[in-house]
């Protein structure tokens with residue numbers, strides 16, 4: 001089964017899709033990037049991920065693998081001769097999976113919540129929640145990196161990918177709401193890590209420019225407003 005059998009169903013602004021693409025880049029695996037059209041779902045996506053109907057889907061040798069973190073683990077196992085993504089030590093591996101789940105299930109939804117907060121008080125509370133999460137992640141970074149540049153040590157690993165994929169959207173929030181989430185005094189480790197992560201060869205071509213993401217954020221916000229608006233009276 002050759003590398004040309006590798007396809008990623010996705011959309012360029014999606015942080016979850018980025019996880020799969022960064023993992024493939026780290027392993028130097030060539031892949032075809034099949035982009036979904038915004039607002040509709042292709043037949044291939046519906047067939048490949050009938051349960052969640054979400055991107056990313058990795059299609060390897062005609063077989064679909066769904067859910068971004070599962071895809072990253074699959075890539076690590078299949079292309080085992082490339083640089084390791086998951087830590088080799090079982091405890092470090094468990095810890096990386098714990099934080100990856102926290103980021104995906106708690107921290108990222110709370111960051112998304114900043115944009116949806118109704119009123120200044122709610123927005124302030126959402127920002128506080130995100131900032132508290134970042135303080136926890138700064139601590140996790142200190143422990144996990146053991147003085148190196150990345151969570152995974154001197155190379156990008158599982159947790160770097162799981163968290164780093166959200167940096168573009170973090171910057172969108174900073175820009176749209178005039179706030180500083182990654183801060184030199186409160187999260188100095190993460191500030192340095194974020195720069196190194198985004199500049200990495202496996203990341204820099206898949207991490208979208210903040211301004212392009214801002215445009216997408218505005219379109220999504222307009223759609224959400226339209227969906228919430230009452231129907232016209234006639």
Ligand SMILES: N[C@@H](CCC(=O)N[C@@H](CS)C(=O)NCC(=O)O)C(=O)O
Pocket residue numbers: 014015016017053054055056066067068069
């Ligand atoms: N838990 C999933 C989340 C994937 C996800 O939310 N993908 C979004 C794009 S960022 C999607 O496909 N949304 C389409 C939809 O919800 O219908 C993963 O980690 O892969």
